[in-house]
Amino acid sequence: MDWNLIRTFLAVVDEGSLSGASEKLGISQPTVGRHINELESSLGLTLFVRGRSGMALSEAGLRLIDDARAMAREAEKFALKAAGSSDNIKGNIRITASEVVSAYLLPPILCQLQSAEPDIEIELVANNHADNLLSRDADIAIRMFRPTQNDLITRKVNELSVATHASRKYLDNFGHPKTIADLSNHRLIGYDRDDLILRSMTALGIEGSREMFAFRTDNHLIYWQLLKAGAGIGFCANHLAKELGDIEPLLPELQIPNLPMWLTTHQELRTNLRIRRCMDFLGEALGKMHL
Amino acid sequence: MDWNLIRTFLAVVDEGSLSGASEKLGISQPTVGRHINELESSLGLTLFVRGRSGMALSEAGLRLIDDARAMAREAEKFALKAAGSSDNIKGNIRITASEVVSAYLLPPILCQLQSAEPDIEIELVANNHADNLLSRDADIAIRMFRPTQNDLITRKVNELSVATHASRKYLDNFGHPKTIADLSNHRLIGYDRDDLILRSMTALGIEGSREMFAFRTDNHLIYWQLLKAGAGIGFCANHLAKELGDIEPLLPELQIPNLPMWLTTHQELRTNLRIRRCMDFLGEALGKMHL
DNA sequence: CATAATGTGTTCATTTTTGAATATTAAATG
DNA sequence: CATTTAATATTCAAAAATGAACACATTATG
Numbered sequence: 001m002d003w004n005l006i007r008t009f010l011a012v013v014d015e016g017s018l019s020g021a022s023e024k025l026g027i028s029q030p031t032v033g034r035h036i037n038e039l040e041s042s043l044g045l046t047l048f049v050r051g052r053s054g055m056a057l058s059e060a061g062l063r064l065i066d067d068a069r070a071m072a073r074e075a076e077k078f079a080l081k082a083a084g085s086s087d088n089i090k091g092n093i094r095i096t097a098s099e100v101v102s103a104y105l106l107p108p109i110l111c112q113l114q115s116a117e118p119d120i121e122i123e124l125v126a127n128n129h130a131d132n133l134l135s136r137d138a139d140i141a142i143r144m145f146r147p148t149q150n151d152l153i154t155r156k157v158n159e160l161s162v163a164t165h166a167s168r169k170y171l172d173n174f175g176h177p178k179t180i181a182d183l184s185n186h187r188l189i190g191y192d193r194d195d196l197i198l199r200s201m202t203a204l205g206i207e208g209s210r211e212m213f214a215f216r217t218d219n220h221l222i223y224w225q226l227l228k229a230g231a232g233i234g235f236c237a238n239h240l241a242k243e244l245g246d247i248e249p250l251l252p253e254l255q256i257p258n259l260p261m262w263l264t265t266h267q268e269l270r271t272n273l274r275i276r277r278c279m280d281f282l283g284e285a286l287g288k289m290h291l
Numbered sequence: 292m293d294w295n296l297i298r299t300f301l302a303v304v305d306e307g308s309l310s311g312a313s314e315k316l317g318i319s320q321p322t323v324g325r326h327i328n329e330l331e332s333s334l335g336l337t338l339f340v341r342g343r344s345g346m347a348l349s350e351a352g353l354r355l356i357d358d359a360r361a362m363a364r365e366a367e368k369f370a371l372k373a374a375g376s377s378d379n380i381k382g383n384i385r386i387t388a389s390e391v392v393s394a395y396l397l398p399p400i401l402c403q404l405q406s407a408e409p410d411i412e413i414e415l416v417a418n419n420h421a422d423n424l425l426s427r428d429a430d431i432a433i434r435m436f437r438p439t440q441n442d443l444i445t446r447k448v449n450e451l452s453v454a455t456h457a458s459r460k461y462l463d464n465f466g467h468p469k470t471i472a473d474l475s476n477h478r479l480i481g482y483d484r485d486d487l488i489l490r491s492m493t494a495l496g497i498e499g500s501r502e503m504f505a506f507r508t509d510n511h512l513i514y515w516q517l518l519k520a521g522a523g524i525g526f527c528a529n530h531l532a533k534e535l536g537d538i539e540p541l542l543p544e545l546q547i548p549n550l551p552m553w554l555t556t557h558q559e560l561r562t563n564l565r566i567r568r569c570m571d572f573l574g575e576a577l578g579k580m581h582l
Numbered sequence: 583c584a585t586a587a588t589g590t591g592t593t594c595a596t597t598t599t600t601g602a603a604t605a606t607t608a609a610a611t612g
Numbered sequence: 613c614a615t616t617t618a619a620t621a622t623t624c625a626a627a628a629a630t631g632a633a634c635a636c637a638t639t640a641t642g
Contacts, residue, residue: 001370003294019619028601033620043373044382054619060376067372071365078358079292082334085351091335310589319631324590345589 001042007075008035009047010068013061017054076135077268083136084268092121093278096138100220101261102126104240106142109285116281120274128194128218133266139275140282141264151267155279157286159258160237164250169230171248177233180206180254187214187232194218197235200256239291261286292333298366299326300338301359304352308345367426368559374427375559383412384569387429391511392552393417395531397433400576407572411565419485419509424557430566431573432555442558446570448577450549451528455541460521462539468524471497471545478505478523485509488526491547530582552577 011021012032022029036055040047047061057065097106102124110122130145131137133152141147146154170187177183190197190213201208210216215231217223227234228246235256241247263283269275302312303323313320327346331338338352348356388397393415401413421436422428424443432438437445461478468474481488481504492499501507506522508514518525519537526547532538554574560566 001366003298003366006366006369007294017619018621029619030602030621030623031600034599044377044379045373050620060373063376064369064372067365067369071362071369074358074362074365075292075294075297078297078355078362081355081358082336082351085354086335088335308589309591320589321591321593321632322630325629341590 002038003071005035005039005042006068006071008032009039009061010065010072012036012048012055013057013065013068020054079136080134080266080268083139084266084271087271087273089117089274089277090119091274092123093140093274094123094125094136094138095140095142095278095282096125096127096131097142098128098144098220099126100237100240101142101144103221104243105286105289109282112285113278113281117274117277120278122278128220133264136266139265139269140278141262142282142286143262143264144259146260146262147264152264153267153270155263155283156260157263157283158261158289158291160239160261160291161258162235162237162256163241163252164233164254164256165227165236165241165247166233166250167228167230167247169246170232173230177250180251183233183251184212188212189215189217189223189226189232189234191223192216192218200235203257204254237291239289261291293329294362296326296330296333297359297362299323300330300352301356301363303327303339303346304348304356304359311345370427371425371557371559374430375557375562378562378564380408380565380568381410382565383414384431384565385414385416385427385429386431386433386569386573387416387418387422388433389419389435389511390417391528391531392433392435394512395534396577396580400573403576404569404572408565408568411569413569419511424555427557430556430560431569432553433573433577434553434555435550437551437553438555443555444558444561446554446574447551448554448574449552449580449582451530451552451582452549453526453528453547454532454543455524455545455547456518456527456532456538457524457541458519458521458537459539460537461523464521468541471542474524474542475503479503480506480508480514480517480523480525482514483507483509491526494548495545528582530580552582 008021008025011024012018015021015024018032018036019029022032025032036048045060046058047064048055049058095106095110103126106124110124113120114122125131125138130143130147131141132149133139133141133147134149144160146156174186177186190210192210198208198210215226217226223234224236224240224244226232227236228244233250236244236247237259238249241249263279263286265275265279299312299316302315303309306312306315309323309327310320313323316323327339336351337349338355339346340349386397386401394417397415401415404411405413416422416429421434421438422432423440424430424432424438425440435451437447465477468477481501483501489499489501504523506517508517514525515527515531515535517523518527519535524541527535527538528550529540532540554570554577556566556570
C-alpha cells in the first residue's frame with residue numbers, strides 16, 4: 001500500500017478536484033488522476049463519483065476520510081518534530097504577518113535580520129487570516145491577537161496604539177467632531193466582513209453595526225487611501241498615521257485600547273536553532289519599536 | 292514530504308537493518324538505503340548511525356519513531372476500513388490457524404470452501420503465535436484462546452476434547468498408570484517454552500514444572516511422533532488420537548478441560564462480503580465437527 | 583589471520599512514474 | 613444553440629525510481 005496515494009486522496013477531497021489537488025500538491029493533474037485510479041483499484045473501491053464539476057466523494061470514500069485525515073495529522077507531527085530537531089542554521093524560514101505589519105513594520109527589521117543571519121533565507125507570507133502553524137503554513141507568526149491553537153509558544157512583544165483619524169481635507173469639508181456623540185453625524189470608514197472595529201467599539205460601550213459605516217472595505221491599503229483622500233473618519237495606528245502624512249488624530253478622549261502584537265511559533269520548533277534565532281531577533285526588534 | 296519514506300524509516304527501525312527492511316517491505320536493499328538517505332537529507336537530520344552491524348537509531352531518529360508509528364497505525368486503520376468497504380467477492384483471503392488446526396482440521400473444510408466460493412483465493416498461514424489482525428497479518432484467525440485485542444469480533448465455534456494418551460508400545464514397556472498420582476513414576480512428554488500444559492495442570496490443581504517432562508518440544512508434529520513412538524505419556528486431542536492410531540486414552544478420571552476454538556476477524560472487516568462468507572462457512576463447518 | 587557471514591554502498595540497464603500538450607466532456611451562459 | 617469555462621482523460625517523450633549484480637566494510641570464528 002502506497003502511503004502517498006492517501007495523501008493525494010486527501011488533497012483531492014479537500015480541493016474538490018484533481019486540478020485543485022495538483023496545484024496544492026505541486027504535481028501535475030494527470031498524476032493526481034492516476035494516483036486516485038491506482039488507489040481505487042488497489043482498494044477495489046470507487047472513492048469518487050466523477051461528476052459534473054469535479055470529484056465528489058462516494059459513500060466508501062466518505063468512510064475513509066477521517067482515517068486519512070488522522071494519518072495526515074500524524075505526518076504533520078512527524079514533520080514538526082523533525083524540523084524541531086534540526087540544528088542546522090542554514091535553510092529557510094517562513095514568517096507570516098498581516099498585510100499591514102508585513103508592509104509597514106517588517107521590511108526594515110527583516111533587512112537587519114538578513115544581515116545578522118546571512119545563512120537564513122526568509123520567506124514572508126502576508127495575509128490577514130489566522131494560519132495553521134501546525135501544518136507549517138509558516139514557522140513564525142506575528143498577529144494582533146493571541147493565537148488559540150494548542151502547542152504554540154506565544155509571546156507578547158509590543159502594542160500598537162490606535163486613534164481616530166481623518167485627513168485635513170475631510171476636516172475642511174465636513175468639520176471637526178468635538179465629541180464622541182458628534183461622530184454619528186460624520187462619515188465613517190469601516191471594515192466590511194472583518195468585525196475588529198465593531199468588536200472594539202462594543203468593548204468601549206459604543207453600540208454599532210456594519211451599516212453605520214459610509215465606506216466599508218476589508219483591504220487595509222484601500223482603507224488608508226480612503227482615509228487620506230478624505231472619504232471619512234477612520235481608525236489608524238498612530239505610527240502609521242505619521243508615516244502616511246496628511247492625517248490628523250481626533251478625539252483624544254476616545255481611548256481605543258492598544259492592539260497587542262503576538263509573536264508565535266510552534267512548541268516543537270523551539271529547539272530549532274534557526275527558528276530560535278529568528279524568534280529572538282524579531283522579539284527584540286519589534287519590542288523596542290515605539291508604536 | 293514523501294510519506295513512503297516514513298514507512299521505510301519505520302521498517303528499518305523495526306528490522307534494525309536496511310536488508311531486513313527491504314525484505315519486510317518487498318523492495319530491494321539499495322532502494323531502502325536511498326529512501327533513508329533521501330529522508331535524512333530532506334529533514335536535514337541524521338536518523339541512523341551506520342554502525343558495525345546494521346543501522347542504529349540516532350538521538351534525532353529516536354525522537355521521531357513514536358510519531359512514525361502513530362502514522363503507521365492510522366494507515367492500518369485506513370486500510371482496514373477500506374477493506375471493510377469492499378463488496379467485491381473476488382479476491383483473496385488470509386486465514387491463520389495453529390499448525391495443528393491447519394494440518395488436521397482445515398484442509399477438508401477449505402476444499403469445501405473453495406468449491407462453494409470459487410472466486411475467493413484462500414491463503415492459509417500456519418503458525419502458533421498470536422498474530423496481529425490489526426495490521427492484517429491475516430483476515431481471519433482460528434485460535435484455541437480468546438483473542439484479547441480490541442475491535443475484534445470473536446465467536447466460539449467448537450471445543451476440542453483432550454485426554455491423556457500413550458502408545459501401546461509405551462504401555463507394554465512401562466505399564467499402565469492406574470491413578471493420577473502414578474504419573475509421577477512415568478515418562479511424560481511436554482512442551483518446551485509453551486506453557487499451555489503447565490497452565491492447564493495448575494488449573495486442575497496439579498503442581499508441576501518444565502522439569503517434570505522427560506521429553507520437551509514445542510513442535511506439535513514432533514510431539515505426536517514422540518507419543519506414537521512410545522517415548523512417554525502425553526496429552527492429545529481425542530479426534531487426533533483416532534486419526535493417528537496406535538494411541539490409547541488413559542486415566543478417564545483426569546478430566547482435562549476442553550480447549551475452546553475461537554473464530555476471529557476484525558470488526559472493520561465484518562462488512563466485507565468476501566470475509567463474511569468465509570466466516571459464516573468456517574463457523575458452520577467447524578461448529579458441526581465432533582471433536 | 584584467513585574465512586565466512588552479514589551488512590552497506592555503487593553502478594548501470596530497465597521499469598515506472600511523471601508532466602506538457604492536447605483531446606474530450608459536461609455544465610453554465612448569453 | 614453555439615460558446616465559454618472548468619473540469620477530467622489520453623498520449624508520448626523525458627525524468628526518476630528501481631533492482632540485479634557486485635564491490636566494499638566489518639565482525640565472528642576457527
